[in-house]
Amino acid sequence: MSSADALYVTTPIYYVNDVPHIGHAYTTLACDTMARFARLDGRRVRFLTGTDEHGQKVEQAAAAKGLTPKLFTDQVSERFRTLADRMALTNDDFIRTTEDRHKRGVQALWRELARRDQIYLGSYAGWYSVRDEAFYAESELIDGRAPTGAPVEWVEEPSYFFRLSAWQEPLLRLYEERPDFILPATRRNEVVSFVRGGLQDLSVSRTSFRWGVSVPDDPDHIVYVWLDALTNYMTAVGYPDVESELFRTFWPADLHVIGKDILRFHAVYWPAFLLAAGLEPPRRIYAHGWWTVEGQKISKSLGNVIDPYDLMETYGLDQTRYFLLREVPFGNDGDFSRAAMINRMNHDLANDYGNLVQRVLSMIQRNCGGQVPAPGELSAEDRGLLEASGALLERVRAEMAVQALSRALELIFEVIGAANRYVDAQAPWALRKSDPGRMATVLYALAETIRRLALLTQAFVPDGSARILDQLAVPEEARTLTSFAGEGAGLVPGTPLPAPSGVFPRFVEASPSMPIETVAPRK
Numbered sequence: 296m297s298s299a300d301a302l303y304v305t306t307p308i309y310y311v312n313d314v315p316h317i318g319h320a321y322t323t324l325a326c327d328t329m330a331r332f333a334r335l336d337g338r339r340v341r342f343l344t345g346t347d348e349h350g351q352k353v354e355q356a357a358a359a360k361g362l363t364p365k366l367f368t369d370q371v372s373e374r375f376r377t378l379a380d381r382m383a384l385t386n387d388d389f390i391r392t393t394e395d396r397h398k399r400g401v402q403a404l405w406r407e408l409a410r411r412d413q414i415y416l417g418s419y420a421g422w423y424s425v426r427d428e429a430f431y432a433e434s435e436l437i438d439g440r441a442p443t444g445a446p447v448e449w450v451e452e453p454s455y456f457f458r459l460s461a462w463q464e465p466l467l468r469l470y471e472e473r474p475d476f477i478l479p480a481t482r483r484n485e486v487v488s489f490v491r492g493g494l495q496d497l498s499v500s501r502t503s504f505r506w507g508v509s510v511p512d513d514p515d516h517i518v519y520v521w522l523d524a525l526t527n528y529m530t531a532v533g534y535p536d537v538e539s540e541l542f543r544t545f546w547p548a549d550l551h552v553i554g555k556d557i558l559r560f561h562a563v564y565w566p567a568f569l570l571a572a573g574l575e576p577p578r579r580i581y582a583h584g585w586w587t588v589e590g591q592k593i594s595k596s597l598g599n600v601i602d603p604y605d606l607m608e609t610y611g612l613d614q615t616r617y618f619l620l621r622e623v624p625f626g627n628d629g630d631f632s633r634a635a636m637i638n639r640m641n642h643d644l645a646n647d648y649g650n651l652v653q654r655v656l657s658m659i660q661r662n663c664g665g666q667v668p669a670p671g672e673l674s675a676e677d678r679g680l681l682e683a684s685g686a687l688l689e690r691v692r693a694e695m696a697v698q699a700l701s702r703a704l705e706l707i708f709e710v711i712g713a714a715n716r717y718v719d720a721q722a723p724w725a726l727r728k729s730d731p732g733r734m735a736t737v738l739y740a741l742a743e744t745i746r747r748l749a750l751l752t753q754a755f756v757p758d759g760s761a762r763i764l765d766q767l768a769v770p771e772e773a774r775t776l777t778s779f780a781g782e783g784a785g786l787v788p789g790t791p792l793p794a795p796s797g798v799f800p801r802f803v804e805a806s807p808s809m810p811i812e813t814v815a816p817r818k
């Protein structure tokens with residue numbers, strides 16, 4: 296049983312048949328934010344990402360490039376790893392399914408399932424989609440294709456089967472007893488009705504290609520790539536060594552974050568494999584929504600694949616993080632457009648948050664001798680603002696506990712809005728001559744509010760938040776959420792502050808494209 300204060304959060308491991316795009320970056324950024332928040336909140340965190348390197352799809356992609364699967368996977372996996380570095384992700388580990396530690400774990404799980412009579416040899420005759428790496432029943436096909444639109448091929452070969460049909464009732468019980476096992480609730484309902492419809496035994500080995508983990512004692516068979524891939528979540532914390540410190544601290548995983556495309560594998564097959572092997576299933580599967588770009592499906596053939604490097608280059612890392620996490624409620628589908636991106640970063644980050652910080656810190660610099668001002672007696676308005684910012688931690692924590700990332704940001708930005716309105720209403724610049732004591736109180740309430748806001752935004756926009764905390768001279772050790780409130784928390788009047796500098800710049804188009812109607816027709 297994993298420890299109570301631990302958080303083990305995972306991304307899907309990405310196929311290396313393709314280069315990383317905004318969809319992959321999204322899942323990983325969301326997990327990074329959850330991991331950062333939990334670390335700041337004093338929890339022991341393990342955040343895992345990695346690459347899924349076996350299977351027919353990858354084998355075919357390597358062949359198309361004229362490379363061996365090994366060389367090909369080494370190259371593409373490296374791109375995912377470099378992206379993780381470039382995005383300053385805080386993953387504690389990066390697993391590749393071609394590593395020995397993983398292959399050993401997959402074979403151990405297989406042996407355990409076989410020992411418990413959960414696997415038997417038969418033969419498979421049916422439809423298979425290489426793109427989805429999934430088997431489909433005839434009744435699921437739509438116009439001769441998989442329900443996902445992927446092409447299917449007829450496969451007939453000897454195969455081992457997992458007794459999935461025996462796990463229908465235990466799975467339904469699991470969903471019943473743990474209503475938050477699958478989030479959001481709409482996804483849970485989909486899974487429940489799928490499982491209620493009955494489960495067929497699942498083909499878990501293939502003989503028609505070689506790129507994968509061999510079945511123990513029967514090397515003609517390669518372990519089905521999903522059984523192989525899902526096991527990464529355990530092999531990365533030491534499985535089969537279930538007595539290891541890492542495994543005992545972090546298994547069962549608290550949270551597998553995935554896109555809705557791979558829900559069935561995670562919410563049906565994975566817990567069934569684990570229950571069948573006598574292991575604990577994860578605590579939660581969170582399936583987020585699907586991104587399109589300017590209203591269209593992301594696809595190489597449409598040429599609209601957004602490269603996360605370009606986004607970060609053009610708009611900045613914090614800005615990319617903020618847009619993706621704020622634009623759509625986590626769980627819903629979203630659309631990426633340049634206009635929406637620029638609007639979010641300019642409106643929320645530059646105008647609301649950045650401007651608040653800039654106004655307040657420059658007034659303090661100019662009018663309070665560059666030191667944290669000393670507050671006098673608090674008015675009802677001052678208390679109102681401080682109470683609103685003080686209440687944020689609990690409220691944000693509650694949203695984070697259910698992965699409501701955009702809702703958490705919304706709450707934070709409500710207080711940013713309230714603080715901007717408070718500045719306008721209190722007009723501290725007008726108090727400079729008439730009532731400097733009152734001005735100091737107002738600026739103190741604002742600076743303290745900004746400190747709390749920046750502590751909370753660290754998980755979402757880490758660079759900008761760190762710069763705000765630098766400008767408030769908050770020491771490194773006081774940047775956790777345990778320093779949010781209580782004894783000794785809060786800005787200390789008289790602390791010297793460095794000269795302020797802008798935090799979230801506005802995005803200005805380098806060469807604004809001319810609106811079509813203003814382009815003069817050619818003569």
Ligand code: ME8
Nearest residue numbers: 307308309310318319322347524525553554585586
């Ligand atoms: O499925 N919108 O890997 P994969 C949102 N290897 N998220 C998207 C997205 C989009 N348009 N496109 C991709 C696999 N994603 C398996 C997983 S896990 C044991 C094995 C994200 O490379 C989203 O998280 O096809 C989705 O589930 C994942 O990338 C699929 O990545």
